[in-house]
Every structure is written in structure tokens, then in C-alpha cells.
Amino acid sequence: MTETIGRSCSPVEALRSAPEEDRVADFRAKLRAAGQEWTGNEPDELVELLTKAAAGDPRLAAIVQAGGTLLQDFLDRCQQKSAPDVSRDLAGHLADGRPLPADVLEGLTPRYLIAVARLADPGREAPALRAAAGEDTLMTHRDGNVVLFVPVPGPGTGPCTGDRLVARLAQCLDGRGWLATAERDRARLVDGFDEASYVLRLVVAGLRPSGAYTISDVLVEYAVTLNERVRTDLAAVIRPLRAHKVLWETLTAYVDSDYSKNKAARSLFIHRSTLDYRLRRIGDVTGCDPTSGRGAQTLTAAMIAEALQR
Structure with a gap:
């Protein structure tokens, strides 16, 4: 008794000092079983599973309750750290095909025009391109090019659709750059970005005149060089x-x-x-x-x- 005065015991020591030493092994087995049930998504679920594993043993339950709060705080912080910060560059996330939170995906327009532009004077022409695309447009930069994700309105919701929208964007080139476009549903935006980017490379490499292009303008080159x-x-x-x-x-x-x-x-x-x-x-x-x-x-x-x- 005198050996333990003024000395705190760790949770593991507290378990091992109990008369029934086999309950440690039993508890570990329950933890392994709980680990198989946890999806790895919600810290609350993990703490609940650990509490169930300690059911029937007051001392174990007290340890789980104390440690569970710390564990929950730790996992919450990990999730915040790993969650994508899409507020700074949503267009970049879309171009790279990074996973997005469900609420962000649901907030996207059903369909987009993806435009990749090589500009002669990005400092002057990029803002003009963004203005021509509309205020809801998402913009980023990749490989020295300007990338736009322009919401495509549904039928009957506005005059600026399809060819008219592309024509407005092409006017911003001022006869000195190239614009490659593709349309995709929000679930396939990275595919549209890849297509438009490759079309732009073919157009620039093929010495095409300044203007707007789609894959239909470079079908032979696309098929051959792919x-x-x-x-x-x-x-x-x-x-x-x-x-x-x-x-x-x-x-x-x-x-x-x-x-x-x-x-x-x-x-x-x-x-x-x-x-x-x-x-x-x-x-x-x-x-x-x-x-x-x-x-x-x-x-x-x-x-x-x-x-x-x-």
C-alpha cells in the first residue's frame, strides 16, 4: 500500500493490477472486433464502440470514457486537416479531379463549359475572359493557361449558351491566343478539362490561327497523336x-x-x-x-x- 502513495498509475498499469489479468486480453479482443465495425468516418461512432466493448466493467468503462474524449478531439482535428479546402481554389480541385465534400458537389451547376486558354497577355486578357464568362464562373491556372469552368444554363434560361458563349470568350483573345473548350456534366469535369487541354496543345503545336477550338476541329491529330x-x-x-x-x-x-x-x-x-x-x-x-x-x-x-x- 505504501508503495503506491503519491504515485499515479497509468491506465494500462491500472488494468494489469486488477486480480483478473485475463480481462486485458478480453478487452483487446473486443477492441479488435469493434475496429472491424468502425467505418473510419465518425469519431463519435468509434467512442461508442469502445464504450460498448468496456460494458460490464466499471473500471474499463471509466478509462474508455476519459480517453474517448481525448481520442474524439484528436480524430476531429485529423478530419479537419485532411478535408479539402475548396474555398480557395474550387476550379483547381475540379481540374485535378480531387474528391470534394458532398455539399460542395451538390452546389455545382449540373453542366459546365470547360475552357482552357493560352493568352498573349494574361494580365489584361484573363480578367476580360472571366467577365465575359459570367460572375458564377470558376477560374484557375494550369501549365501557364487560364482554365474556366463556366456554368451552362438549362434550356430557356438565357441566351448565352453554346456557340454564343464560346464566341464571347473568343473575342477576348484579341486575335493573339487560343481557346479550347469542352462540355461535361459535373460528374465528368476532369475528363472535360483533360480533353480541352489536349486540344489546346494540338492547336498550338499545329500552328493553328488564333480562335476557339473543340475536339471536332482536331479529330485527325487527336486520333493520331493519342x-x-x-x-x-x-x-x-x-x-x-x-x-x-x-x-x-x-x-x-x-x-x-x-x-x-x-x-x-x-x-x-x-x-x-x-x-x-x-x-x-x-x-x-x-x-x-x-x-x-x-x-x-x-x-x-x-x-x-x-x-x-x-
């Missing part, structure tokens, strides 16, 4: 041309002019005969004649594939 093996083989076709700066610039101007020799020659400030000579050299280096329909398509796809690998 296969990694095909993309690698195409890049290998065009890569030798990288060693010839003048020829690379010539092909770029030729593609950019929509395969018009006159326009390409003017943009390069060279004579038409000089352009013809360079195009023949491009055919010698790559094995594809850029003046033929098939050769031009192959070289264009090869340029896109090479750009995607960089």
Missing part, C-alpha cells in the same frame, strides 16, 4: 529537320500559311523559286514530299507529335 507509338514514330520523321534551321522555318511558314506557296514565300521574304527549292530539300531530309497532300498531312502531324514530346 497513340504513344504512333506519336514517337511521327516525331522521328521530323526530327532530322531540326538540324536545318532554315528548312524548319520554311516548313513552319508553309504549314502556317495553310500550304499556300505564295503566302509562305511572302511571309519568309523569299522568291517563290527559293521556296520550291527548300520544299524539295525538306522532302529529301524527311522522306515526305510537303507539296503532296499525304506528305503535307504527315509532316504536319509529325511537327505536332515532335512538339508534344518537348
Whole structure:
């Protein structure tokens, strides 16, 4: 008795000092069974399960009650820490496909237009893009691009739907950037973001004019470059041309002019005969004649594939 005066016992020591030492093992077995029932979501449920496991033993029940309060506080804090803070960047959460609380998901519009824009002057054009999209639009940035999630009104709820909405956004480009869009239900927003992002990469790599694009505008490029093996083989076709700066610039101007020799020659400030000579050299280096329909398509796809690998 004198050995315990002025000395507090830990909960485990209190259990072990009891006459029935096997109740510790029995209690641990009950805890394991309780652990199988707990879903891992609600701290209150865990404390309730522990209390049931200690039923019939006042000393165990007292320990569980004391420790349960501390455990509940600890688990509550863990859940707060792990819960996504969507208030700062909801659009970023949607683009990344992160899990969202049920109440946040339910608050989303049923359908969105996802727009990914490469802007010439983001500081000036991004606010204009946001204003054109509407006040309920969610905006973020990914890989140097502006990303918008624009609520799509239901039928009969407003004039700014579909093509009109895209046209309004495209006006903000000021003829110097690109916009890729896709529409998706709120359950598939990350899929729409991935599609629009890839379309934008194809448009930029393919030297398309400034404007708004969807997957329907790049179906061939999308289908060809989506296969990694095909993309690698195409890049290998065009890569030798990288060693010839003048020829690379010539092909770029030729593609950019929509395969018009006159326009390409003017943009390069060279004579038409000089352009013809360079195009023949491009055919010698790559094995594809850029003046033929098939050769031009192959070289264009090869340029896109090479750009995607960089």
C-alpha cells in the first residue's frame, strides 16, 4: 500500500493490477472486433464502440470514457486537416479531379463549359475572359493557361449558351491566343478539362490561327497523336529537320500559311523559286514530299507529335 502513495498509475498499469489479468486480453479482443465495425468516418461512432466493448466493467468503462474524449478531439482535428479546402481554389480541385465534400458537389451547376486558354497577355486578357464568362464562373491556372469552368444554363434560361458563349470568350483573345473548350456534366469535369487541354496543345503545336477550338476541329491529330507509338514514330520523321534551321522555318511558314506557296514565300521574304527549292530539300531530309497532300498531312502531324514530346 505504501508503495503506491503519491504515485499515479497509468491506465494500462491500472488494468494489469486488477486480480483478473485475463480481462486485458478480453478487452483487446473486443477492441479488435469493434475496429472491424468502425467505418473510419465518425469519431463519435468509434467512442461508442469502445464504450460498448468496456460494458460490464466499471473500471474499463471509466478509462474508455476519459480517453474517448481525448481520442474524439484528436480524430476531429485529423478530419479537419485532411478535408479539402475548396474555398480557395474550387476550379483547381475540379481540374485535378480531387474528391470534394458532398455539399460542395451538390452546389455545382449540373453542366459546365470547360475552357482552357493560352493568352498573349494574361494580365489584361484573363480578367476580360472571366467577365465575359459570367460572375458564377470558376477560374484557375494550369501549365501557364487560364482554365474556366463556366456554368451552362438549362434550356430557356438565357441566351448565352453554346456557340454564343464560346464566341464571347473568343473575342477576348484579341486575335493573339487560343481557346479550347469542352462540355461535361459535373460528374465528368476532369475528363472535360483533360480533353480541352489536349486540344489546346494540338492547336498550338499545329500552328493553328488564333480562335476557339473543340475536339471536332482536331479529330485527325487527336486520333493520331493519342497513340504513344504512333506519336514517337511521327516525331522521328521530323526530327532530322531540326538540324536545318532554315528548312524548319520554311516548313513552319508553309504549314502556317495553310500550304499556300505564295503566302509562305511572302511571309519568309523569299522568291517563290527559293521556296520550291527548300520544299524539295525538306522532302529529301524527311522522306515526305510537303507539296503532296499525304506528305503535307504527315509532316504536319509529325511537327505536332515532335512538339508534344518537348
